[in-house]
Amino acid sequence: MIVAACYLSYLAISIALTIWVARTLHQNGRVFLVDAFHGNEALADSVNQLLVVGFYLINIGYIALALKTTDPLSNVRQVIELESVKIGVVLLILGAMHFFNILVFAKMRGRSAGLGSTPPPRIA
DSSP states (O other): OHHHHHHHHHHHHHHHHHHHHHHHHHHHHHHHHHHHTTTOHHHHHHHHHHHHHHHHHHHHHHHHHTTOOOSOOOSHHHHHHHHHHHHHHHHHHHHHHHHHHHHHHHHHHHHHTTTTTSOOOOOO
């Protein structure tokens, strides 16, 4: 019974965190994407929605794969320790995905602004 409780609490916490991060990134990332796509709001909104779908697929897929455990769980301490490791990995994946997305869009933004085509002016 303790294993089932561990699975359920892990799923609830991980999925809730994934939904919260996805909604936050979707709402606050729109302005950044509109700027990256030079005011093309339709394109920015479309890319923003596609990023959210991909974000959910990757994270919920990982959460489902990481659900299985072979660790013996005989007390609450072991459950908390196992869940903290699993949720910690989910949070690291969420952070890495966020960093990667910001990096890609920053590069796109720099290229479209012409920053990659000419060197910066020299300061004498």
